[in-house]
Amino acid sequence: MERLPSFSGLTAFYAAARHGTLTAAAQELNVSQPAVSRRIAALEADLGCALFDRSRKPVRMTPQGKDLLQALHSGFGQIEASVARLRQSAQGRVVTVSAPAGFVAFWLIPRLGALEDAFPGVTIRILSQEYGEAIRPGDLLIRFGLPETGAGQELRLLGDEVFPVASPLYLARLGMAADQHDFARMTLLTMEAARSQWHDWPSWFQEAGLAMPPGARALDFNSYAMLVNAALAGQGVCLAWGGVLDSFLDTGALVRLQGPSASSARGYFASARDGLAAGRDVRDILAWIAEKAT
Amino acid sequence: MERLPSFSGLTAFYAAARHGTLTAAAQELNVSQPAVSRRIAALEADLGCALFDRSRKPVRMTPQGKDLLQALHSGFGQIEASVARLRQSAQGRVVTVSAPAGFVAFWLIPRLGALEDAFPGVTIRILSQEYGEAIRPGDLLIRFGLPETGAGQELRLLGDEVFPVASPLYLARLGMAADQHDFARMTLLTMEAARSQWHDWPSWFQEAGLAMPPGARALDFNSYAMLVNAALAGQGVCLAWGGVLDSFLDTGALVRLQGPSASSARGYFASARDGLAAGRDVRDILAWIAEKAT
DNA sequence: ATCTATCATAACCTCAGCGTATGTTACTGT
C-alpha cells in the first residue's frame, strides 16, 4: 500500500484547485494563506512534482495537479458521503433494514407508508441486494434461504407455500384461465440456475406431484424483480412465495393458478443484528414486520 | 460540503478494520496501540456512532463501521492510485502524450515501438480522447482542428490533403476498382454532423470540384476509429487524412481512390504544454513526432 | 483457574504546523 501524503496537504491542494487561488483556499479552511502555501509546497515535495504552475498569478494547475484533483474529488466525495450518512444517522433515530430486492420491491415498499406511519420520528433506511449478492449491513436483516440453526433470534416471515402466478391477460391470450391452464404451452419464468437458493420449477413440479412438461419454454432472469415484472407484462408464469406478491394478487394484476402448491423449508427470515441488545426502535420494527408478514 | 473527520482517525480506523485488531493497526501505522485507540474513539465521538463493537475481543465492526470502510476503501484507493502515479512519474522520465483517438489508433500506435526505441529510459504515456471531447492534460498535446493564432510553438503534423479510401474487397464486391469507382453506389462513412471540426463529405466534394451524388448512402459514426474499422471491414468509403492511415495504405488493407483530392486548413497540430520551458524529453519527442509526421 | 491477548485510560512530553510580519512579483488600470 502506497503511503499517503499528509491529509492537510491534500485538503489544502483540493481547496486551492477548486477555488483557483491559495488565498481563497485559506479562507475556506479557516487558516492563513502562508499555511496553505506551505502545505501545498510540502505536498509537492512529497510527490516530487509540481501541482501548480506559479509563473502566473493566480496559479494554474499542471496536468499532475489535474490528475490528483480528479482523484481527490472522487475519493473525498465518497468518504464525505459516508461520513454524512453516519452523522445524520447518529443525530436521529434511524433504522436500516437490509433485505433481498424482491422482498423490498413487492412486500416492503407497498407497506412502507404504513410502516412509517406506525413509527413516526424514525427514519427507515432500506438497503437491498439481489439474490446471491452479499447481505448488506443493517440494523434489521431480512434474508431468504433455509433456517439457520443456532441463529436464535431469527423470525420466519410469510408462509412457506410456493405457487405459480400469471397475469390474467397472459392467460387470456393463451385461451386459458386460472383454473384451466396447460403448463406445456406457457413460458416458465425462472431465476438463473446459479441461484441455488431459489426454489426452481423442477423442484416445484416435483413437490406438487406433477410431471414437468418436457421441452417447456423457460426464460431466465438474474433478478426476481425483473422476473415478476415480466410476469406482470404477460411474458409467462412465475413462482410466487406465499405473501410476497399479495399486493398484486389483491389487485388482480396477477392471479394464482389453481392446482397444487408446494411447501418449502426455505423462506424469508428476519432478525435484529444486535439480537436482544438491539435498540427499541429496531425491536419494534422487527415485531411490526413479523406481524404483518405472518 | 461536509467537514471531514481527522485524517489520522480515518486511517487508524481503516487499518483496524482491515486487520481486525487495533494492535495490528498500530503496527502497520508505526504508532502505539493507545494512539490508535484514541484516534478511533475521537473519530467515533466526531461521527456520533460506534464503528466497532467492543463487547468482544478482538473488536467487531458495526454496520456503520462497514459503511465507512467501504467508502474509505474506494476513496483512499483512488487517491492512492493518483499519488502512486505522480510519485512514479516524478522518479522516472515520463512523458504524457495527449492526442485524438483516431491519431492514436492509426498513426501513433503503429509507430509506438519505434518511438520507444528512439527514447529508451523514457516512459511514454498516451491519453486519447474522441473527437469533440475535451483535450486531456499532457506534457505533449496533439489536437485536430484549425491552426490557432498566437499559439506560438505549435507544429503542424501530416499533410493537409484529404482523400477517400476504401477496402479493396469492398471495391471488388461492387465491381469497382481504385481507378474506376462510382460514389453514387457506395456507402459514405462519415463522422456525425455534430463533429463540426471534421472535414465532411459535402465539403470534400465541393473542394474536389465534384457534385455530391444525390441520395448517397451515408453511415454515421461518432468515433473515427470505428469509422475506419468499418472501412477496413468493407462497409464503405471514408475520408482519410494525409498520413493518418498510411500504415493501412502501405499494406493494401485500404486503397486510395484515384481522382481529385481536397486540401484543408484543418489538420493535426502538436505542441509542448510548457513551450520552450518543456523538459528535454518532451521537446525531443515532439521533434521526433514532427519529423515522422511530415 | 490460569494465562495471554486486546483495548482503555492516566500521566507526561514534544514538535508539526500554525500565525504574524514581511518580501517579491504578476496583473490591472490610468
Added chain:
DNA sequence: ACAGTAACATACGCTGAGGTTATGATAGAT
C-alpha cells in the same frame, strides 16, 4: 510608464494536538 493591488513565498516565534510509556480491565482459550 507608473502606481496600486492582489497573490504567493519565506522567516521567526509559539503551542496544543497527539504522541509514548505504564497500567488496569476483561474477553477468550486451555
